[in-house]
Amino acid sequence: MRKVKYGIIILLNYIYVPLKCILSGFHFHATLPQLITPGTKIEMGGGRISLLGRLHTESGCLISSRNNGKLKIGSRVYLNRNTMIVCRDSVEIGSGTTVGPNVMLYDHDHDLQNRGRICSSPISIGENVWIGGGAIILKGVTIGNNSVIAAGSIVTRNVPANTIYMNHIEPRIVKRKEANEDCNNHGE
Template sequence: MTLISKIKSDPKLKKIGLWMLIPSNEYRPRWWVKAFLNPFKHSRGKGAIVRHQTKTDLFPFRNFVLGDRSVIETFSTLNNAVGDIIIGDDSFIGVGNVIIGPVSIGSNTMLAQNVVLSGMNHGYEDVKVPPIKQKISTKQITVGDNVWIGANVTVTAGVEIGNHSIIGAGSVVTKNIPDYSVAVGNPAKVIKKYNFELEKWEKANNAV
């Protein structure tokens, strides 16, 4: 049994290990974790940029991958405590974005300002316990290649957004969006699809 497996299997050791990584009553890694552990665990591609004002709540027990030439802009928040964050090449994460894993974003994808992608949810079923203290669940969010997500969009846990799809500003995406689609609204609905035979965007059959 490896040391990490032993720590995970022993509740007392696990509690001590987490205390060493995370300050009490906080949800961010200690400074030494960022300085000495994360650089060996996480991967940043050639020319990748994470602005200094970004809140990087990244932990070494999950993955963080930022592809070549991708940019994460000022005042964004990254948190991989409950799931990996994987971002492809030449992608742009705009000002004030919040990305909570598990999240995978493809290449040549751009997210405008104040977009929220959260693969995490809190339970709420037990009314005797506050949601903040109930069990956490996670579902993978997957955003394809060549996607454009407009400002102030929220993408909920478990959603897949297909390649070369566009999500209109202010939308709340609660269901999967197919490839080559335009979706808007709350909840987001597909209003256009690309017709490859005619080589043009067409109004979706269910659009009003």
């Protein structure tokens, strides 16, 4: 039964993927076959999306590239349910990466003093990375090859290759933002 389900999804993608490429003005590029479930939403608000090999998504995923953003996803990447990738600058996900359910990747955020201003910085995720459920990957982060991000972690700094990263802290006020601080400073 499972083979039949995936066979149907692959057949539907032979129609969906080329149609998405044409309707987006060729801002969406993908090789075939893909395993993009019907419940996955792909948005291009002026950005580009490149699927460099087979992508397997579960339902509820959002893959979005806006405002000249460049989103590249390598081959054999798996996105579990409700994964959200929103790109305004650059997001790259290496081949063989597995992303757990309810993971969020944002290469941008809002300036606290001027909420209409967007601050962005690229995200780069290496090959064979495993991102646990509920993790949040924020702007300016590079995750090295073969690393594991523990479930529920909030990643705000670079993670070296071959590393297990766990960020579970108790809520507290670490620092108050000064009115004149630049929104691109992430405490590095």
